Amino acid sequence: MPRHLPALLDQIHTEAQALFGQGRVADYIPALGEVPPRQFGMAVALCNGETHAVGDAHTPFSLQSITKLFTFVLALKLVGDELWQRVGREPSGAAFNSIVQLETENGIPRNPFINAGALVITDILTTRYAHLDYALLGALRRLADDPELHWNARIAKSERDTAHRNMAMAYFMKSHGNFHNPPELVLDNYCRQCATEMSCSQLAQATMFLANKGRDQSLRGEPDEQFLSADDTRRVNALLLTCGAYDAAGDFAYRIGLPVKTGVGGGIVAIVPGVGTVAVWAPELDAKGNSVLGAFALERLVQLTGWGHNTL
Numbered sequence: 001m002p003r004h005l006p007a008l009l010d011q012i013h014t015e016a017q018a019l020f021g022q023g024r025v026a027d028y029i030p031a032l033g034e035v036p037p038r039q040f041g042m043a044v045a046l047c048n049g050e051t052h053a054v055g056d057a058h059t060p061f062s063l064q065s066i067t068k069l070f071t072f073v074l075a076l077k078l079v080g081d082e083l084w085q086r087v088g089r090e091p092s093g094a095a096f097n098s099i100v101q102l103e104t105e106n107g108i109p110r111n112p113f114i115n116a117g118a119l120v121i122t123d124i125l126t127t128r129y130a131h132l133d134y135a136l137l138g139a140l141r142r143l144a145d146d147p148e149l150h151w152n153a154r155i156a157k158s159e160r161d162t163a164h165r166n167m168a169m170a171y172f173m174k175s176h177g178n179f180h181n182p183p184e185l186v187l188d189n190y191c192r193q194c195a196t197e198m199s200c201s202q203l204a205q206a207t208m209f210l211a212n213k214g215r216d217q218s219l220r221g222e223p224d225e226q227f228l229s230a231d232d233t234r235r236v237n238a239l240l241l242t243c244g245a246y247d248a249a250g251d252f253a254y255r256i257g258l259p260v261k262t263g264v265g266g267g268i269v270a271i272v273p274g275v276g277t278v279a280v281w282a283p284e285l286d287a288k289g290n291s292v293l294g295a296f297a298l299e300r301l302v303q304l305t306g307w308g309h310n311t312l
């Protein structure tokens with residue numbers, strides 16, 4: 001671990017300010033459009049227990065697609081490899097909310113991290129849990145070490161009221177037999193899931209199991225838990241590297257070279273296996289729906305620390 005990490009984070013924080021104004025806050029979910037754009041936070045959690053944070057790292061933000069990582073892990077734990085009969089594991093090269101591939105690929109989404117794939121995952125979890133929203137919240141509260149963690153009901157409703165495109169995908173997959181529950185019910189769960197809020201420091205903590213061969217260490221004195229097997233952890237990280245940033249996954253791999261998951265709330269989490277996790281948040285997005293300052297900050301961090309250089 002670089003001794004001077006706090007100074008590096010300060011430097012990145014300062015450099016990132018120059019990029020304010022280059023992106024736009026997502027407003028296709030109306031309530032997300034109200035988030036003040038000029039915010040930036042970054043938090044690092046290290047496997048040795050150290051944590052570092054800068055800027056707005058303790059401000060909660062809407063996780064949005066970052067929740068796809070958690071729901072996928074839960075589904076993988078529950079149904080294992082059977083899951084691959086209903087969703088692929090190839091990069092899509094298309095926008096996160098694209099519908100076109102479903103038509104030529106028999107209603108099987110390319111991967112679990114685009115909207116269509118995440119909807120199938122939420123469908124799988126809806127079959128397994130009578131109250132998926134609370135089951136998911138329970139898992140996230142444990143991972144983030146925060147019993148108060150919640151979803152934002154206003155943002156969930158705002159997305160649900162305008163979820164026409166996701167609903168269309170759900171019905172299309174249902175016509176192919178790849179959707180088992182009523183789309184309305186799954187969309188209710190999906191919109192609540194996406195509206196879950198965490199700060200950067202909580203998100204870095206909640207994803208530590210991915211840097212730690214699947215082991216979740218509690219900050220609150222609870223016993224450690226093997227949350228995911230070491231093999232599955234390696235697989236999840238591979239998928240995050242190839243599919244975690246939608247149709248910018250190649251660009252992210254080139255610039256940052258780490259497993260990542262992005263969301264239209266402006267958050268990005270990156271995993272540095274064996275070292276730690278980095279969560280960054282800045283609401284202004286590029287044209288592909290990824291945080292402009294967030295991607296810049298991660299790129300600078302790997303340049304300045306060398307993280308990831310010996311893992312690829």
Ligand SMILES: NC(=O)CC[C@H](N)C(=O)O
Binds near residue numbers: 064066096262263264
């Ligand atoms: N890329 C994202 O973060 C998208 C999530 C959002 N809830 C949607 O379905 O459109």
